[in-house]
Amino acid sequence: MNHKKEILRQAIHATGIIFVIIQPLVGVKNLILLGLVAAIIGEIIYQYDRRHCIPFFSWLLRTCRRDSSERGFIYYFLGLTLTYSIFGFNIPIANAAIIILTIGDAASTIIGKIYGEHPLPYKTNKTFEGSIAFILLAFIGALTQVNPLTAFIGAFIGGLVEAYTPLEDNLTIPIITGIGMYVASTLIL
Template sequence: MKKELWRQLIHASGVFIVVLSYFLPPQLLIILCVTILAFVVIVFRLDHQHHIPFFSTILRVAKRDEDERGFVYFFIGIIITLYIFQFNMAIANAAILILLFGDSASTLIGRRFGRIKLPFQSHKTLEGSLTFLGVGFLVSLTQLPLIPAFIGALAGTLTEAYSPIDDNVPIPLISALAITVVIYFLI
């Protein structure tokens, strides 16, 4: 569990992207994310043959044995979300925060306290999903009004629970899409 805690803290540290969005234009944020992704891919590949001070230690502490590409999908989800939803950075930021904190919290709580399995999903729990919904809702409230924040968190929760692909890509995209529909078409 300690390894997973470190992994999720690193996952949540992506909050710097949201913070930087108040100072940088979306295009520059996208370039920054692509640059970080390229850097991490290079470090990851080099780490297989060489010990890289600081970075190798982080990779050994936080990397899941069965998942070597999660960080790639993580950045791809954020990059695509920034690109598509840059017309309203509150939507993009809320969706990114839902990914960062909702997904991290649900993993930690679901693995530690999860007992009730979700229907049609043997490795996800009700406790983890409810945590995702609550945390996702709270963090999205920092960017959005009540109803769009809740709908975005709910969409992210369902996506995390039932996505057939790595959830780091669809969570922010589906959350942002649901928020957009609520803000521009329903309210």
């Protein structure tokens, strides 16, 4: 995928921060419902698009798809939904975990693809530059929700998960960072 397409894909990825912005207005239960509905509608559009051209959506799916079988958007909405389901009792941590996913993951990909020159050990398709961008921008974003130490712990854990997890990072980043921040805020702080 060329850089322009990847930047578009990651810009769309970063729009997930809308969940954090509207959360106080709609509440956690409605946000969970919205995430599930978005995943279902996304899957319906994806399936319909396989046989028919849908104005705008077909272009968007083809432009942002990394390969023909990818359904990252489903995992993305499920990651948002599960994060609010698990951490709905602690909204600052849920919001920080979503910010870490949306901003950190987008930053790591864009910076890593454009400026990355130093591959990570054991993961040569990821770079130090991308990982540093993830941690730095995720930390700054998480600071809007939690204290600096909790934000740093979440951003650092998120950077490690993004760089090294073999699983779908749209699920693992917000859930694992949420757990890390919750443990840190409960035991350490």
